[in-house]
Amino acid sequence: MGEMNIEFNVNGKQVRVSAEPNKTLLYVLRGNLGLTGTKDGCSSGDCGACVVMLDGRPVNSCMVLGPQVEGSSVVTIEGLASNGELHPLQRTFGETWAFQCGFCTPGMLVSCYALLELNDHPSREEILTAIAGNFCRCTGYQAVIKAVEQAAAELRAAKGGAGND
Numbered sequence: 001m002g003e004m005n006i007e008f009n010v011n012g013k014q015v016r017v018s019a020e021p022n023k024t025l026l027y028v029l030r031g032n033l034g035l036t037g038t039k040d041g042c043s044s045g046d047c048g049a050c051v052v053m054l055d056g057r058p059v060n061s062c063m064v065l066g067p068q069v070e071g072s073s074v075v076t077i078e079g080l081a082s083n084g085e086l087h088p089l090q091r092t093f094g095e096t097w098a099f100q101c102g103f104c105t106p107g108m109l110v111s112c113y114a115l116l117e118l119n120d121h122p123s124r125e126e127i128l129t130a131i132a133g134n135f136c137r138c139t140g141y142q143a144v145i146k147a148v149e150q151a152a153a154e155l156r157a158a159k160g161g162a163g164n165d
Helices: 025-032 088-095 105-118 124-130 142-159
Strands: 004-010 013-019 051-054 057-060 073-075
Touching: 013 025, 025 051, 051 105, 057 105, 088 105, 088 142, 105 124, 105 142, 124 142
Parallel strands: 004 073
Antiparallel strands: 004 013, 051 057, 051 073
């Protein structure tokens, strides 16, 4: 199979890569672009370690072929920080110890980021639904819920909404 050019936006930067049409977005991100924060946990869409934002929606990058992102916008774990500052989720994950081995953390963070992009005051059930596709062998998910709640409160406060309720 011959390679083809794929042009898309990743983490705010327009890129053009050459890849075989049967290569997944996960492979393109890690292999072609060196964005190794996105993890390959299962290659079958079951674990959530490879979740990225594709045109504003969380997707398992192992289930998307590279050519499918032509003209699209992708945000990886590397794209959550801004101007050298961690996203509140990244910081609160650290503060609450919402990770242990860290392998699932990038996908978990992106899934939670997707939730907070749509809902800055999620309920416990909404948080659990948002991370339902993210498998973690190390935690009991309670610290993840706490981290999302804390980050949501910070984001609301930054917008001028209720900070701690």
